[in-house]
Amino acid sequence: MKNFLRTSFMSLTRNEALARGVAAQFCLLFDPTVEELSDVRTAVSEAVTNAVIHGYGASGGTVEMELYADGDLLTVVVSDKGRGIEDIELARRPFYTSRPEAERSGMGFAVMEAFMDSVEVESEVGKGTTVTMKKRLGAHE
Amino acid sequence: MKVTVKKRGRVMEVCPEGEIDQHSAGELRERLDSELEDKRIDRVEYDMKAVSFMDSSGIGVLLGRYRTISARGGTMDVKNARRNVELILRMSGVYSLCTERSRQ
Numbered sequence: 216m217k218n219f220l221r222t223s224f225m226s227l228t229r230n231e232a233l234a235r236g237v238a239a240q241f242c243l244l245f246d247p248t249v250e251e252l253s254d255v256r257t258a259v260s261e262a263v264t265n266a267v268i269h270g271y272g273a274s275g276g277t278v279e280m281e282l283y284a285d286g287d288l289l290t291v292v293v294s295d296k297g298r299g300i301e302d303i304e305l306a307r308r309p310f311y312t313s314r315p316e317a318e319r320s321g322m323g324f325a326v327m328e329a330f331m332d333s334v335e336v337e338s339e340v341g342k343g344t345t346v347t348m349k350k351r352l353g354a355h356e
Numbered sequence: 357m358k359v360t361v362k363k364r365g366r367v368m369e370v371c372p373e374g375e376i377d378q379h380s381a382g383e384l385r386e387r388l389d390s391e392l393e394d395k396r397i398d399r400v401e402y403d404m405k406a407v408s409f410m411d412s413s414g415i416g417v418l419l420g421r422y423r424t425i426s427a428r429g430g431t432m433d434v435k436n437a438r439r440n441v442e443l444i445l446r447m448s449g450v451y452s453l454c455t456e457r458s459r460q
Contacts, residue, residue, distance in 0.1 A: 228377070228378045228379035228382075229379050231377045231378060231379055232375060232377065232379065235377075235409075250439065250440075253409075253439070253440045254440065256409060257409070257411055257440055257444070260377050260409075260411040261411050261412060264377065264378045264411065264412075264413060267378065268378060309447075309448075310448075317416075318381075318385070318416035318417065318419070318420045319412075319413075319416050320412045320413075320415035320416040320419060320448055322412035322415055322444070322447065322448045323411075323412050325412075325447060325448075326411065326412050326444055326447065329443065329447060330440075330443075
């Protein structure tokens with residue numbers, strides 16, 4: 216089974232729920248478990264929040280979310296053309312946040328890693344960030 | 357988001373409903389901060405049974421309010437979290453800040 220869905224939306228926190236909903240709907244074609252759906256929703260929420268809060272912040276912009284299905288493999292790509300990440304290793308470290316004043320917990324990447332099979336981050340300062348997450352779904356007996 | 361707050365003397369029970377993400381976390385934070393202006397409160401009990409979804413934005417809210425409460429020498433508890441919420445709470449060490457009662 217192959218399928219894809221590409222979306223772009225304004226960088227607004229209110230669109231996090233929309234992005235989670237779209238991703239969950241797309242995942243239904245894998246016949247996923249309730250747990251798997253919930254995992255994807257959580258990971259998507261973290262990735263989109265990062266793009267909105269850290270990628271663009273007050274400047275605003277467009278967040279892109281692409282969903283791909285290939286067999287039992289789901290790939291989610293969330294990208295922004297925002298400010299980019301200087302030190303990806305540091306950003307991925309649990310509890311590290313560049314925005315402690317915004318009460319960010321620094322757990323975003325750790326949560327994505329916990330709920331997906333793999334998480335890849337590409338970023339260039341001043342150009343933007345792309346997060347690629349993969350997960351095998353519907354592999355239940 | 358809908359939040360039910362019940363106060364019994366020094367204890368405040370908080371029951372958020374629905375989805376906690378960066379968008380709704382702001383409302384929850386404001387509500388709790390205004391309730392915590394009552395300086396007598398030194399114990400916050402979160403009942404998460406009606407929270408259908410929470411990402412790490414919720415952790416920021418809990419840890420921030422814990423700072424306020426612990427500065428008063430107070431305590432916190434979090435109970436009835438669903439699987440994914442539970443996992444995030446566990447990963448981020450929130451349970452280690454709770455009193456013995458809610459530690460599983």
